[in-house]
Amino acid sequence: MIRPDDTALIVVDVQNDFCTGGALAVAGGEQVVPVINGIMPEFGTVVFTQDWHPAEHVSFAANHAGAEPFTSIRLDYGEQTLWPVHCVQGSRGAAFHPDLDDSRAQMVVRKGFRPGIDSYSAFFENDRETVTGLRGYLVSRGIRRLVLGGLATDFCVAWSAVDAASLGFDVTVVLEACRAIDLDGSLAAQVDVMRSAGVSVVEALPAGPA
Ligand code: VGL
C-alpha cells in the first residue's frame, strides 16, 4: 500500500453488462479491468459499486409501453433516461467482470435496487435525497480522499465524483480507468461538470498522493 491511509479507491460498476457483449455495453468497458487491477494494491481501502436493479425497475425502457431505450421520461424526481434492461439482480450481467480482482473489495455498495428510483451516484440516488450509506462508511473509516475509476465515466462515475466533492471529499477521477457511454456529448459535458465541482480529472493516477 503506497497511498495515504485516508485515501480510498472507488471502483464503479465494472460489471458484465457494461462490457463488450453486455446489455448496456460501454465501448471498451473491459479495458478498464487491467488498469484497475494494477492500481488496487496501492490502496488500503477499496470499495466497489454494483448497479443492482429489480426486473421491474423504472429506468428500463421495457417497463414503459412504447418507450425506446436512450430516450427520457419525466418522473416525480425529474428527468430519467430510459435504458435497456441491464444489471438485473443476480444475473450474469450484474456480476463483476470475471477478470476484475474482487478479492480486494472490502465493501460493495449496491445501488438502484429500489424499483421506482434509479441511482447513478454511489452516494445519493437520482431523487437526490435517498442515501446509499457510502458516505457514513467512508467517514467512519477516516477516509478523506477518493480516487475513482470504472463505468461509465459520464454517468455513474461522474455523478459519484460530483456528489463526493460536494460532501467534502478530495476527489480524483482517473480517465484511463474509465470508459464512457457518451450519449449526445455527455462525456465532454460531464467532464466539465466534474471540473466545475472541483474534481481533479486526470488521464492517469499521479505517482504522489492522489
Ligand atoms: C450506469 C446507466 C444506467 C452506469 C448505470 O453505471 O454508468 N449507466 N445504469
Ligand code: ZN
Ligand atoms: Zn443502471
